[in-house]
Amino acid sequence: MRQTADSAVTGCCAGERHGVDYVVGLARNSRLQAKAEKGFVIARQMHELTGEKQRFFMPLAYAADSWGKSRFVVAKIEVSDKEIIRASS
Numbered sequence: 053m054r055q056t057a058d059s060a061v062t063g064c065c066a067g068e069r070h071g072v073d074y075v076v077g078l079a080r081n082s083r084l085q086a087k088a089e090k091g092f093v094i095a096r097q098m099h100e101l102t103g104e105k106q107r108f109f110m111p112l113a114y115a116a117d118s119w120g121k122s123r124f125v126v127a128k129i130e131v132s133d134k135e136i137i138r139a140s141s
Contacts, residue, residue, distance in 0.1 A: 078114075084125070090110075095130070095131040099133075107131075109129070110126065
């Protein structure tokens with residue numbers, strides 16, 4: 053079943069009250085990209101030093117406007133010769 057992140061997070065909120073954990077994939081957006089920018093700076097520097105593709109994961113606190121509170125998200129950071137791949141979570 054596919055849902056938007058907002059509807060999935062809203063539906064999971066009830067579970068949070070009972071200690072239920074969940075994973076939801078989020079689409080890229082400008083706010084997540086801005087929060088992950090430090091990671092891109094480091095990845096670009098490492099790529100320039102090594103010439104190798106850089107990929108790592110960066111923990112962030114993030115809240116969409118429609119969410120009642122911030123949640124833990126993980127941004128995937130990738131930089132290679134071909135392109136800079138922007139954050140996705």
